[in-house]
Amino acid sequence: MGMDGSPINTQTSISKHAFFDLSHVSPLVFLYLLRSCYIHGTCKASAKFRALQHQVHLVLANNSQYGPATLIAHCLYILPIFGSYCEGISHLVLSSLRRFLKMGHNDEDLLEAKICAAKLFLGIVDGTLAYDEGVLIKILEVFDIDLMDIEKVMCGTRSTKADTAKEVVEKYVTKLIDLESYTIAVDVLINFSIRQFGESFLLKMMECRQFKAAEKWATHMGKSMLCLLVQEYVDKKLFKPAYDVIKKNNLRQEFPELYHQSKERQVFKLAEKGVWDVAETRAKGDRQLLEYLVYLAMEAGYFEKVEELCDHYSLKGFLNLKEPEENTLHNRYLHLDELFIEDVIWVDEVNILHDAICYFEECKVVGVDCEWKPNYEKGSRPNKVSIMQIASETKVFIFDLIKLYEDVPSILDECLACILQSPSILKLGYNFQCDIKHLARSYGELNCFKHFEMLLDIQNVFKEPRGGLSGLAEKILGSGLNKTRRNSNWEQRPLSHYQLEYAALDAAVLLHIFRHVGSHSQPADGNSKIEWKSHIISHMDSTAQKMPKKDTETIEGSYQEEVATTKELRSL
Incomplete structure (x- = not known):
């Protein structure tokens, strides 16, 4: 039991009773008690260090026999006799003194301590005292020892041919x-x-x-x-x-040329990673770098970025270079018209929000995706999810989550719950668990993102090792997705035409990949069977670490209706 009658945790306790009154203790006794407390404490080393550091601080504040700096200087003279405890205790007392001196100091005490510490330094240099080099540097820093302090110590013992303080230090170096x-x-x-x-x-x-x-x-x-x-x-x-x-x-x-080459390398690496907005920020103010970024965008086939940079910074002579390449680029990537998408609708007002929900309540299968502004600062929190795309076979609604959450949070919550938590609507996603967790972190007050019903993560069905959704689309549909827009600024308003197209494609393509899954669910013509029903998740919490229970029956009717819709679309 402790002195106040409370139980003591023997696993984390440290003996400090010896420090009850140290107002007249000598340096030797102080160090002996300090070592005893360290030995008998049972908590972790870091906790032990902090607890003893606090006790040393109390001793420095209350010892009337020595000034605080002088007490520690004398302790450092004695510490080598404590053997293996010397280094640890020296760091303890020096760090405690450093913190104490930040609160103020007595000039007379500090002057006396500096002379004592200068003697200590000379003892370490000539090998009389055995100390780690790291402790020596701390002694120099904490006591602020300079050549004049060394000279004062040497003055009384110097012979006519003795070295100066500077020469002693230089020889040691x-x-x-x-x-x-x-x-x-x-x-x-x-x-x-x-x-x-x-x-x-x-x-x-x-x-x-x-x-x-x-x-x-x-x-x-x-x-x-x-x-x-x-x-x-x-x-x-x-x-x-x-x-x-x-x-x-x-x-x-x-180094003007080297500086520019280094900036070019930075811009190149950022462009290579697809973070074009960050690359533009790095190049801003340097016309030569901006032109270099334009060439990189042209090489990557990111011609909307070429157009954007040329317009924004009045760069001439680039736009006509991209015209012969446009047809090649068009053939390389999927476009909305190839996926039978009739309309892309921006949702940032209540009436459009209600229209969207009414529309999706009649759907059996939808594709869902999210976008947010990338964050490239180390240690900083990710940005909030900016938009959510929900696609049917013919329409894509893009929800401005930031604006809707600011304007009508309760209505947004109620409306999205009708879709995301509906057991009769199958939600398709790709790496959907990542989106779910990010939605919950971004909008923790909304219940609609706390749990989801009837999910099918396409990534889990195919388990493609490389290429992501774009690679899967290329494998299944013959063309991939243009991912150059992925890392753009999704918080800017309005979004560009290219951003809207990219966002809509990411959600719409999921339905077409799912259509392929359905048509190959039974083996035919040598194709292996694609098992997808076992991957359906009937219920998932946004905080869940593992995929919860699965349901393969309730979606069967929905799937059959979806196949019928697919056949109708194919006949068009």
């Missing part, structure tokens, strides 16, 4: 370099503002591939050393770090 401890060597030089180690030091670090240390040293030395660093990166064909140094240190004028 030379020793570190010989041991290939480049990061520590750079930290020591920067701490003491020593600049004697020049180009040869940088070249040696680059040769040993110590790039972070080399960049830190070059930044400390200034522009000429940074230029040498960039050139070394280029010679080693390490163009990205070279560009990063140029950008970070404003060296564009010193």
Whole structure:
């Protein structure tokens, strides 16, 4: 039981009673108690460290025998006798002091501690005290030791031929370099503002591939050393770090050609990934880069992007180059007229929303897909789902979820639930579980996205390893989908004609692939049987990790009606 009568969790407890009164404790006793608490604590190391850090902070605030900085400096002298606990406890007390000093300090205490810490540094340098190099750097940083502090300590013991403080530090750095401890060597030089180690030091670090240390040293030395660093990166064909140094240190004028080549490589990689809007943002303000992006779009067959860039930035001489290619592009990808789509309807008002729901309540099978603006910032949350497309055999309705959710959330919820939660309408999707989870995250207050009825994920039926929906469409229907628009800005309003066509195709093509599934559900002419009924999901929660129970019977009637509709369409 604890002192307040509450039970103690022996798995996470740490003994701190020894710190009840440490107002007059000596450094040796303080360290002994600190080690004892660490040994007997049973919680995880990180929790133990935080708990003891708090206790050290209390000791620094209340010890009347020593100033806080002086107490820690004396502790560091003693710590090596604690053997294997030395390094861990030294990091503990130094981090605690660093946090304490941020709240304020006593100048007299800090001056005394700096002299004590300078002696400690010299002891580590000459090998009298055994400390890890990382601890040495922390000592220099926390106590803010400079050459004057070292000089004061050496002054009383120096003979006529003794080294200066600067010479002692330089000899130590030379020793570190010989041991290939480049990061520590750079930290020591920067701490003491020593600049004697020049180009040869940088070249040696680059040769040993110590790039972070080399960049830190070059930044400390200034522009000429940074230029040498960039050139070394280029010679080693390490163009990205070279560009990063140029950008970070404003060296564009010193390396104009290299800077432009790096920007071109960035734009090329973004275009290659299909993130054209991001590529355009990177190229903005640089006409040469924008023209390069136009050529990339032409090469990718993304001629609507060519047109958009030329119009927006007044780029001349490109539009007539794309005309001979248009027929080839048209034959390469599916188009809405090939899928018998008579109308694509934008839904952003209540009356159109009601019309859409009434229409779909008469359908037996629909295709469903979603789009959202891609997010390329690391660590940031995904953007909300922007639009939902629901397709029948002849029409596609595109729901502006962002606007409808802002204007009429309750009506949107009720209307979409009539479709998504209807057991009599089969919803076709591709990798639909991803869309379901994203819808639930985007619009958590809407019940319509919390569970779904009667789903068939086409991806699970075919299990295509490559190509996604476009590859599957090409395999089944003979032509794929133009995916260049996939990563466009789906939050812009109005959406472009090309975006609307892409969105409509993604939903409509699902019905035509399903039509193929139905016509090949029985083996004929050597074709293998396609089993699809077992993949129907009768009920799914948006938070479910696994696919829940399946239903193969309730959709049978719907499917037969769909086959009839298919035959009618084929006869047209």
